[in-house]
Amino acid sequence: SAYLKISDGCNLRCAFCSIPSFKGDMRSKAMGAILGEARELVEAGVQEIILVAQHLTDYGRDLKLKDGLATLLDEICQVVPQDRWVRLMYAYPQSITPGVMRAIADHPQICRYLDMPLQHAHPATLRRMRRPPDTERTAALIRELRTAVPDIALRTTFIVGFPGETREEYAALLEFLDTMEFDRAGFFRYSQEPGTPAATLEGQVSERVKQRRWDEAMAIQQEIALRRSRRWVGRSLRVLVEGSGTADDGAPLIAGRSYRDAPEIDGLVWARGSAPAGTFVDVRVERATPYDLWGTLVAEAVSAVSRQRSTLSGQPGLAFDAVAASHLLS
Numbered sequence: 001s002a003y004l005k006i007s008d009g010c011n012l013r014c015a016f017c018s019i020p021s022f023k024g025d026m027r028s029k030a031m032g033a034i035l036g037e038a039r040e041l042v043e044a045g046v047q048e049i050i051l052v053a054q055h056l057t058d059y060g061r062d063l064k065l066k067d068g069l070a071t072l073l074d075e076i077c078q079v080v081p082q083d084r085w086v087r088l089m090y091a092y093p094q095s096i097t098p099g100v101m102r103a104i105a106d107h108p109q110i111c112r113y114l115d116m117p118l119q120h121a122h123p124a125t126l127r128r129m130r131r132p133p134d135t136e137r138t139a140a141l142i143r144e145l146r147t148a149v150p151d152i153a154l155r156t157t158f159i160v161g162f163p164g165e166t167r168e169e170y171a172a173l174l175e176f177l178d179t180m181e182f183d184r185a186g187f188f189r190y191s192q193e194p195g196t197p198a199a200t201l202e203g204q205v206s207e208r209v210k211q212r213r214w215d216e217a218m219a220i221q222q223e224i225a226l227r228r229s230r231r232w233v234g235r236s237l238r239v240l241v242e243g244s245g246t247a248d249d250g251a252p253l254i255a256g257r258s259y260r261d262a263p264e265i266d267g268l269v270w271a272r273g274s275a276p277a278g279t280f281v282d283v284r285v286e287r288a289t290p291y292d293l294w295g296t297l298v299a300e301a302v303s304a305v306s307r308q309r310s311t312l313s314g315q316p317g318l319a320f321d322a323v324a325a326s327h328l329l330s
């Protein structure tokens with residue numbers, strides 16, 4: 001995997017965040033430069049390109065591009081073949097456009113995965129955080145995303161113990177968590193960042209309360225993540241192999257990531273079988289835990305993938321058939 005930064009800085013001013021104070025406002029990289037870098041990564045054999053930015057979904061605003069990220073995704077998918085992955089990191093909910101949803105749904109190389117830090121779910125907390133307080137709108141957007149992009153894996157992060165967070169506000173966060181059922185959710189205990197407006201807010205929450213809320217939210221999310229993971233039992237998933245080893249009984253075992261798993265953040269897919277690191281295989285999922293999935297490598301799918309690779313350069317039609325054939329196995 002390789003990270004490709006598409007912009008730097010952020011135009012927003014969340015009360016807890018110091019990034020804009022040292023990065024400044026968002027500056028988008030020129031689209032031609034991004035496409036050039038993507039082309040080099042493809043030629044170097046990189047299987048997964050992770051487009052990253054503090055505020056990815058605002059891409060191109062400073063370049064006066066209309067629906068900049070959607071346009072960039074369409075262009076990048078002309079450069080990245082359909083048997084590689086493009087992953088998007090750090091979407092801001094209010095700037096996810098129908099065009100972006102359409103691009104994720106249309107292009108097979110774009111992982112059906114969105115990391116969308118929401119930080120909280122109670123309007124009053126969000127207002128103190130200086131973030132859009134309209135939780136209903138966020139909920140509607142999530143429903144829309146799930147309709148437009150079936151099986152999309154949604155990751156988010158929340159802050160617990162933000163200054164002034166009352167029991168009611170915290171309860172609203174838990175309720176939102178329960179209703180929206182994110183595939184992945186991370187929680188941070190609020191910590192005072194010097195120089196940020198939130199650091200001097202009244203009503204700082206004690207460490208003991210922050211810890212209790214964090215423990216509880218984590219436990220609730222574990223159950224939700226398990227329910228979401230169990231939906232994959234009995235189905236097949238394309239997996240990018242990261243390493244291999246042996247199971248307790250000495251049988252060969254691979255570990256890799258599906259489209260649902262960003263590197264070093266999410267879980268792994270473990271499967272009986274062997275395949276070299278850096279290749280794509282299909283795994284039939286047999287067991288789920290909150291973070292990881294376990295299964296068996298589907299041998300036919302592996303050969304479909306290698307057939308697909310060997311045909312990609314010269315005969316795109318055949319390559320497409322191979323992709324379709326491997327999907328039929330799932």
Ligand code: SF4
Binds near residue numbers: 019092
């Ligand atoms: S939290 Fe994210 S969106 Fe908010 S100011 Fe920081 S970088 Fe920008």
